[in-house]
Amino acid sequence: MIEVQGLTRTYGDYTAIDDVSFTCKPGRVTGFLGPNGAGKTTTMRIMIGLTTATRGEATIGGYHYHDIVNPGRHVGVLLDASAQHAGRTGQEILRIGARTMDLPSSRVDEMLAQVSLSESEAKRKLRNYSLGMKQRLGIAHALLGDPEVLILDEPANGLDPAGIRWMRDLLRDYARRGGTVLLSSHLLHEVELVADELILIGHGKIVAQGDKESLSAADAKQSTLVTAHDNVQLAAALAAEGLESTPRARACASLPARRT
Ligand SMILES: Nc1ncnc2c1ncn2[C@@H]1O[C@H](COP(=O)(O)OP(=O)(O)OP(=O)(O)O)[C@@H](O)[C@H]1O
Incomplete structure (x- = not known):
């Protein structure tokens, strides 16, 4: 469960997010939808302690992220698939992650297989990865610790149609097994196929939220x-x-x- 309450972040006199509140429930995929600059990344960065809130708070499973012991075992995060050492191979990046989370190295091979990165691709340096490969590696990294919660910022960015379908099935299956998923996008058609719940943000404010069916019914009226x-x-x-x-x-x- 993710709970966000009255989250506000200002930069000088500019308000990036303004009194943002929502809940993401276990067993549900929640799509966080809004145009560029709407405040999605800022909200997600605050959730995982990378940005401090001016007001309000965000908790995951009732805890602030920085109070969670071994957070990778509870919260899988993908904010920027390129934010890894470009000179390391995919396999090295996952091995370091596994060691940090105190996981057996066998978990690395399991994850590489799950995201369909071949042995030779896993041995390539990140700087030689395509954007789609980086996203797959980022998803593998997020899933490494078998977390209960996934926070993914634009995870479909750079994936081809087959990759998008693959990710949709993966996230649906993860939620079916009780996981909580929050994923952001600026494309409605991308999230509406996978999400059960939708949160719409614009200019830093939540403009609508609810389950997909009731939002679609409201739209139809x-x-x-x-x-x-x-x-x-x-x-x-x-x-x-x-x-x-x-x-x-x-x-x-x-x-x-x-x-x-
Ligand atoms: N460190 C910062 N200093 C000043 N302004 C910032 C900072 N970080 C974010 N902003 C501003 O806050 C607003 C929200 O940015 P944010 O990255 O959260 O949007 P977003 O919805 O994730 O957009 P995108 O889809 O383009 O990633 C933007 O106008 C951005 O320029």
């Missing part, structure tokens, strides 16, 4: 306002496409939201 030079023709074109529209007094039409 809204309508879109459209206008054209010739609204009679617009209404005819919409009707031809099977879209219902309600003409307004002024030159525009209102369309009920429809998912494509």
